Amino acid sequence: MVNLIIDNRSVTVEDGTTILDAARKINIKIPTLCYLDLGKLKMLNKVSSCRICSVEVEGRRNLAPSCSTPVTEGMKVKTNSKRVLFARRKILELLLSNHPFDCLLCSKSTDCELQSLAVEFGIETQHYHGEKSSFPIDISSRALRRDPEKCIMCRRCETMCNEVQTVKALTAFGRGFNTVVAPAEMQPLVNSNCVYCGQCVSVCPTGALTGVGYIKETWAALFDPTKTVVVQVAPAIRAAIGEEFGIAEGVPVTGKLAAGLRRLGFNAVFDTTFGADLTIMEEAREIVERVTKNKNLPILTSCCPGWINFLEFHFPDLKYMPSTSKSPHQMMGTVIKTFYARKLGVQPSDVVVVSVMPCIAKKYEAAQPEHETGGVRDVDYVITTRELAKMFKEGGIDLRYMDDEDFDDPLGESTGAGVIFGATGGVLEAALRTVYEEVTGKTLDNVNFEAIRGLNGVKEAAIDLNGRIVRVAAASGLGNVRQILEKIQEGSSQYDVIEIMACPGGCVNGGGQPFCEDREERIEKRMKALYSIDSNAEIRKSHENPSIKKLYAEFFGEPGSEKAHELLHTEYWM
Amino acid sequence: MENKSKPQVRMLPSEHYAKLDAYIDSFHIDPHDDRRKDVLIQVLHKAQDIFGYLPEELQVYIAGRFSISPAEVSGVVSFYNLFTTTPRGKVRINVCMGTACYVNGAEKVLEAFERKLGIKSGEVTEDGKFSIESLRCLGACGLAPVVTINDKVYGQVQVEKIESILEHYLTETGNEETSDGKN
Amino acid sequence: MERINSYPALTETFKKFEPLLDSRVHTGIREGVKRMILVCGGTGCHASDSEHLLANFSALIAEKGLEDIVAVSNTGCFGFCAKGPIVKVFPDDVFYVQVKPEDAVDIINLHIIANQVVEHLLYEEPVSKQKIKTLHEIPFYRNQKRIALRNCGMINPEKIEEYIASGGYLALGRALTEMTPEAVIEEMKRSGLRGRGGAGFSTGKKWEFGRSYPSDEKFVICNADEGDPGAFMDRSILEGDSHSILEGMALAGYAIGAHQGYIYVRAEYPLAVKRLENAIQQARSYGLLGRNILGTEFHFDVDIRLGAGAFVCGEETALINSIQGERGEPHTKPPFPAQSGLWGKPTVVNNVETLANVPIILLKGADWFNSIGTGTSKGTKVFALAGQINNVGLVEVPMGTTLREIIYDTGGGIKGGLEFKAAQTGGPSGGCIPSQYLDTPIDYESLNAIGSMMGSGGLIVMSEKDCMVNIAKFYLEFIVDESCGRCVPCRIGTKRLHEILTAITEGRSTDADLVELDELANVIKDTALCGLGQSAPNPVLSTIKYFSDEYRAHIQEKHCPSGVCKSLVQYEILVEKCIGCTACANNCPVGCISGVVKKPHSIDQSRCIRCGVCYSKCKFKAIVKH
Ligand SMILES: Cc1cc2nc3c(=O)[nH]c(=O)nc-3n(C[C@H](O)[C@H](O)[C@H](O)COP(=O)(O)O)c2cc1C
Ligand code: SF4
Ligand code: SF4
Ligand code: SF4
Ligand code: SF4
Ligand code: SF4
C-alpha cells in the first residue's frame, strides 16, 4: 500500500495505482479525455495524449498526467492549483482551436465529452485562431460516419479496433498537426477491412465517429401515405432506451417502447425477438444435423453481422463454418416483405421496413446486395437506439409516460429465448433449449444455462445430448473470437457449437446503444434486464412460440425447407 | 452475388516484385513471431529503392508478407519523412534546411530552385523530371548550405551557383544518375 | 582472419598490429619510416570529392612504383570539413586542406618524392595570413582535447587491425576477464561520465538500473539518430571510429547482462551505415562479437536498424517503438527503458559519443577521466560549431571551457568581423545565449541555468545579421514539422506558437501576442508528453528573455532590426546614388526593377519578393534596405 496526499487529504491505495484512481477514491474529480478503462470489457486506453488530466506533483519539474502516473509513497499532489487549472484551460483551448464549432449540427451534441468539458470550463470565447486541419467526411460504408475534423486524437478507437477487436482497420496517419486516426492511406472506410462493429463509435468521446443516420429517411417514409411502414425493434433496445429518458437503468421498457413506436405512426410494430425465434428454428436444425452427423464442426452462429464481416474479411477460409441463417432482423425483413405483405395485400415495394438496432453493422448489412428479395430491399433503414430516442423526442414522446402496449400480430409474439439474444451467450442458450428438446425428445426443465451468461469474453459449457457430450462456447469481442478462430484453423478447437458476438458483452453493448460513462456496470444492468424478461416470460423456448409454429404451418413448411432456405438463409462471399 | 472483396489488382512491375520478394524472403518472417515487424522499416526502405515510391498497392502487399494489416503499414509509412507515396522526379533535388544550412542561407537556395523549376518544395515538375524536397541535416554541416541531387552532395551552394548546377541535369537525359526504379 | 580466443591472445594481436600506426603516433621524419598519406573519407570530404582524390593517390603511387616508400589510406572526419578534403602526411605530420583531386600530383611529386611541403595546400591563418604546417598549430585544433574523437582522422575506420593497434578492444578484454559487471559499472560511475545524448544522465547509474531488473533478455541500444540539425558529432564517430561504438556497446552489454545490441542509425547517414556494417562483420570474424567473446562465457552481437527521417525517434521511447517497426511515437515514462524497453525488456539506450568514451575510460581508468572537466561534468564534449563563425567544424573541448574560448579561440571569431549576438546550444531543444554569458563555463548545470542546455552538442553562432525572432520561428517550424502529433500541447500548441511568431515577423501582431507566447510556451513545457515538446519552447522563451527589444521592434514598430523578416523590410533605390548600371534589374528574379541604362532605376514594390538579390548586386550602395 502507498500513502499519499492529494489536495491536502491523505489517501492510501494499492501499489501501482494511478494518481487519477487515487483521487477518484476520495471523490476528487480530475477531467480526462483520452484515458478510458472499461474494466471487464478489457479495453484500456492509456496513451496519455490529451494531457487534460495534468496535476501538480511536488518536486516534479513539470505537470504529471494523472491517468498514467503511478503513485509513490509520500507523494504530494495538487489537482486544482492555479498552475494546473491554467494549463488545463490552455489545453482545452488548444483542442478547440483545431475543432469545428459545429455543436448545433453535430449528432454527438449533449453526449460529447469535449463539449461537456468546454461547458464545465466555462469556455465562452475562441481563444486561438489559426489553421485548422481539414479532412473530408467519410460515409462510404453507409454504416459508420467518420468526421476526422472532430477527432481529438485520443486514440480510443485505435485501441478498441486494434487491440480489443483486433480488426486493425485504424491507424494514426501522418504526423504532427495533421495526424488523424484513419484507415490505411486515408482510404474510405468501405475499402478497409473494418467490420462495422461500431465499438470505436461507442468509445469515441466526440462526434468524430458516429453512425450514418437514417432519421430523415424514416420520417419521410412515415409521412409518405403510399407506404406501409413497419418497424421492428431488437431485443437489446428495450434494455437501454429508457436510459435516454431518465428511466432507471436496467429496467426493461418493452411495453412503453411498443406504445411509443405506434405513436410515431408506424403502421405495424413488430419485435425482432420474433425473428430471433425464427433464427433459432433454422439454426437449431443446422446444429442438430451437424452435431448428430458429427460433420463440419464446430458450427458457429451467424446472427451478428459484425462477426460475419469479420469472418468474410479476415477468415474467409472458415466461411463454411457458420450457420447460413440470416440475422434475425433480416429474416424479419424478408418475412415482412413476403409473407406479411401478401397477407396485407400490398406490394412489397410499398412496404418500408425500419429496423431499430443497437448496432452499426446492421446498417451495413441491410445495404448489402444479397439482402433483397425479388428486387426489393428486405430492410430499408436501420436506425440505432440513439436515433430512435431522438425521434421520440422530436415527436414529443416521453417514454416515461407511455402505458405499456403489445407488439402487433403476427410478428410481435416472442419468447424469453428470443429476448436474451441481446446478451452474449443468449443465442447459444436459446438454441440449446430447442436443440436439447429436439435431440433428446425430453422436456428441458431448467432452461437457465448460467455458465454461458455474464461479461467474460469466452464462456463455455458442455451438455449431454443422449450421451453425446456437446461442448459449447460463447465468445464476444472480436479479439476473443480471433483466438477461437485461430484454434479452429489449427484444428485444435474442442468446441462443437460456438456463439459469436462482435461486441464485447453482445448487443447490449452495441455501437448504437446510448453512450454512457459507467460502461461496465451499465452493460451488466442491461443484461440483467433481458434475463429478467426471459425469466418472467410465459414461453421461454423458441419452438414453442405459437406465431412461429403458425408461420411454418402457413408459409415455410418446416425448418430447413426449400422455401426457408430461399428466404431465411444466405451465403458468405469468398 | 456481388463480390464484396476489396480487389487487389497488381499494376506495378512484376520484376520489381520479384526483387522485393527475394529481399523479404531473406528475413524468413514468421507470422507467429511478435517481433517480426522489426525489419519492416528496412523492407520499406528497400521497396522504395526498388519501386521509387510506396503506393498503396505496394503497402498492402508488404502488409501481407508480414501478416499485418495494411493500416499498420500505412501508419508507419505516413509517419516517416523519407517515405513517399507518390513518385518523385527523376532528378531529386534535396535542399538541407537544417540549422547550419538555414543560417547560411538555405532558404534562399530553396527559393531559387523553386523559382527556377516553377514548382514548390514537395512537388514534381509536370514532365516528371525534377522534384524538390527539403530535409534536415545530412551531417555535412561544415559545407553548409548543402544540396543533394540524387545521391550527389553539393556543398556551399550559393544562389548564383544554381544555374550551373542545374545545367548539367537540364541538358542530359537525367536518367543515368537516378537510382529510382532503375536498379 | 582468425578468431582471437583469449585476452592474452588479444594483447598479442595488439602488439602485432601496433606498428601499423607507428608513423602516425611517433611523428618526425626518421630513416626508413615509410610515409603514410591519410585522406579524409568522411561525408563532408566525400562531398568535396575526396574519393576521387584517394583514387588519384593510389593510381600515382602505382604508376610511379612508390609502394615501398609511401602508402595511402582512408580515414575518418577531422572535423574541419569546411576546409576539406583534408590530407595528412605522416610521419612528418603535415596537414593539407582543400586538396582537390588534381593536387595529388603535387603532393606525390613535391612532398613524397622531393621532400618539400606543398605550400599552397597548407592552412592559412585568416588574420596573419601565415601558412601553418601541422594540425596542432592551427588555432582550430589548439585548444581541443580529443577523447571521443581520438581515432577520427587517425585510423582507417574500415580496418579493425588499426583499431586494435590503437588499443581497441583491450578494455573489453580486460573487463571480460578481470572485472565483474558490477566493477565495470562502479568504474563508470566513478568516471563521472554523463550521457552525451542530451539529458546528461550518469552512464554508470543507467547501467546499474539496467542491471538491477532481472530478465531473461536485455538489450543495449546505441542511439545514432542524431536528429539535431546542424550537429554531426555522432556521424563523425560512426564513420571514423565505428569499432569504438561496438566495443562500448559490448561493455554495456556485459555490465547489464545483455546479449544483443542494436544501433539505430538515421538513414540519412549511408556512409556511417556502410562503415558500421563492415565493422560488425570484422568484429564477428575476430570473435569480438558473437558467441564466447575472447573465449569467455559472454555472448554479444549487434545489429543495425535504420531510421527513416523522424527527429522524435532520437527520443529513447520513440526510438524503441521505431525499432519495433512501429510509428516512432514516444510514451510516458515511467516505465523507463531500463525497466521496460525494447519488447518490454530492460534496455539501456546510450548515445554514440557516450559509447565512444566508454572503452577509453575503462582502459585509462576513471581517475584519468574524472580529472578532466568540471565538478559535475567530467571529460570532454564534442560541439558542432556552425553559423556566422570563421572556423566551422567539430571541436572537442574539456567540459568547463567557456563559450568565448570556443567561439573566439577555436572558432576564430565571427565571420566578416561582425558583432556576436547569440550562441544557440542544444538544437531545437536548447536556447539562445546572449553575449553577457560568453564567459559561462560549458557544463550541464551552467547551460541549464541560463535557459539553454547541452543537448547533443550543436552550437550555432549568430551575429548582428541574424534576427532572433526569425530564429525562434525557424526552430518552431522545425518542431511543428517534427512533432509526432501524439499529445495536444505539442501537436496543436507548437503550431499556435509558430503561427504567433509568424504573425510577429510579418507585422501582424500586438503586445498581447507577446504575453500569449510566454504563457503558451510555459504550458507546453509543463504538459507535453516527451522531451521534444517539453523543450520545444526553449528557443522562444530564451529569445523573449534576452532579446525582448527585438520582439518589441517587430511588434510595436513593425520593424526587423536585422533586416531579415521579409515582410518588414523594403528595398529602395536611392536616385542620387544610382548610376543606372542595370546590374540589379538584370538579376532581379521577378523582373520588377525598371529603368533606362545610365538612368536611375526604380523598384516596383508591389511585385518585389524581397529576395535581396539587387541589394547584394549593387556595387554602388545605391540600394538601401529598411
Ligand atoms: C526529441 C528528442 C530527440 C533526441 N535525439 C537524440 C539523438 O538524436 N541522439 C541521442 O543520442 N539522444 C537523443 N535524445 C536523447 C535520448 O532520448 C536519450 O536520452 C539518449 O539517447 C540517452 O543516451 P545517453 O544517456 O548516452 O545520453 C533525444 C531526446 C529527445 C527528447
Ligand atoms: S464533436 Fe462535440 S464539441 Fe465537436 S461539434 Fe460535435 S458536439 Fe460539438
Ligand atoms: S447553446 Fe448557445 S449557441 Fe447553442 S443553440 Fe443555445 S443559444 Fe445557440
Ligand atoms: S467499426 Fe469496428 S472494425 Fe470498424 S473501425 Fe470501428 S472498431 Fe474497427
Ligand atoms: S476518432 Fe474519436 S476515438 Fe478516435 S481518436 Fe479521434 S476522437 Fe478519439
Ligand atoms: S454484437 Fe450485436 S450490436 Fe454488436 S455487431 Fe453484433 S449484432 Fe451488432
Ligand code: SF4
Ligand atoms: S511532445 Fe510532441 S513529440 Fe513528444 S509525444 Fe507529444 S506530440 Fe509527440
Ligand code: SF4
Ligand atoms: S529584392 Fe529581389 S525581387 Fe525585390 S527588387 Fe530586389 S531583386 Fe527584385
Ligand code: SF4
Ligand atoms: S545595381 Fe545599383 S547602381 Fe546599378 S542600376 Fe541597380 S541600383 Fe542602380
Ligand code: FES
Ligand atoms: S486523460 Fe490523462 S492524458 Fe488524457
Ligand code: FES
Ligand atoms: S544542417 Fe545542413 S547538412 Fe547539417
Ligand code: FES
Ligand atoms: S569529413 Fe573530412 S574533415 Fe569532416
